[in-house]
Amino acid sequence: MATLGENRSDMVYLSLINGKFAQRVNADIVGAKQRELKSGRIVYEKSYAHAAGIVTNLELRSNEYEGKVFKSMCITLDDEIQIQLSGSMDNHQNKDIVNTLLSPDCDITSKLVFIPTKAEKGYSQVLILQNNKGIRRFSNKANPNDVPQPEEVDKMGARVWDWTKQDEWYYAKFQILAQEVQKNEPNRELTNSIPMQQEVAPQQEVKPDSDGMEEFPDRIQEEEPTKEDLKNGGEKDVNPSDIPF
16 A cells, blocks of 8 residues: 655655645755745745655645644655645635546546646646546536536625535545545556656655645656646536536
8 A cells, every 4th residue: 555654754745836846845955945834934845846656645634733733735745745735625726637637538547747836816826637648628618527516605695605615525526536546556666757856855744834835855756847738637616617627
């Protein structure tokens, strides 16, 4: 079974910061950049354009730190890299990833490339490529398939969008994907073909920051994806009327 590697010194952790994957490192690591958290604490990170490998574990976590509960969606690649994204299935960014992994065009048993990017409206999202091509999503605005759509309801005298049914649908589908990944483990051949940077930064113990973000690196793909590849990956808007799922 694929391990999450919290206690492995060779596990590489990534978080999504300002449209890029970031690895928390020591200040003396080449390429490390300083960032101040909302709490005022200074951290050092290395940024990466993308991470690639075979998905070897999927998990939704809920961790408590300093009296607060932090949820995250974890994607482990080749049992070596773990992408940790804030939130559960109530996060549009995470639902968008699951929407792509559910596509009939996506082979979750083969190498995938995860590309963090920043959309026009400033929020971060992750595109997924397979064989250097974007993947058609399972659900989109024109063809939602069986994905429940948000409902406009009355709440404390105001009309608001209720995403509960959709969140629960994606939560159930995520659990199915996680089981499929585990079933594939006996037949899996890890890629080990996408080189890490020559210098691997030592890992630090990572705890959620007070701003609700968990900061964590990546393996670099041989070829940069083209603009056409990114375009094929699709776009989405966080407004209920525009969200393609």
